[in-house]
Amino acid sequence: MSATPRPHDLVWLNRASALEDIAEPWVAQQWRAALPVVVRRDVDDQARVPVGVRGMKREQRAAGWVQARNIVRSVTPEMLVDREVLLHSPFVSQPPVQGAIALTLHRWPWSWGVTGSTGYALATEIPVLHAASDLDLLIRAPQPLDREALLEWQTRVAQLPCRADTQVETPYGAFALNEWLRDGRALLKTSRGARLTATPWHREE
Incomplete structure (x- = not known):
């Protein structure tokens, strides 16, 4: 992807392992790379893109990071x-x-x-x-x-x-x-x- 993702963009990743620094165990059970993650508002020292994962339940939200090179599709x-x-x-x-x-x-x-x-x-x-x-x-x-x-x-x-x-x-x-x-x-x-x-x-x- 060439355009810089912005907060609220939905992005798809090239593989499940592209999702980094996720602690919540339900993510591995429910999320797959065919589902998008949403760009959130944060910053780190590795220039990664901050993202959030949506679970099946309303309260299931998990924060993680992805490398921009692993984003294959974006919907604004x-x-x-x-x-x-x-x-x-x-x-x-x-x-x-x-x-x-x-x-x-x-x-x-x-x-x-x-x-x-x-x-x-x-x-x-x-x-x-x-x-x-x-x-x-x-x-x-x-x-x-x-x-x-x-x-x-x-x-x-x-x-x-x-x-x-x-x-x-x-x-x-x-x-x-x-x-x-x-x-x-x-x-x-x-x-x-x-x-x-x-x-x-x-x-x-």
């Missing part, structure tokens, strides 16, 4: 909100997918996508979705975004047929949109931890 959150992909998904009747389809009907001034269990289901066709599943959304924001446009997005999200939450990804981390709009500041999740900030588009000094 943005790729999963192509309207044709959504309309032809086996989960098209589920409320989170219906919600994503509704958001595609508007032309937004930013790139956005779906993460979490909905993204995993859309990418793999594994039935991890149900009627009460949340819709986790991601907005890419390399530059500060217009507040009025974000308020319009949030208004439409509040009208979706499912619970939905939006993370806004800046060059320095990601924050919860509802928190930002409500308080004027938010907890910015970075690769080196979280910090409360009113300026998520600025590097911490």
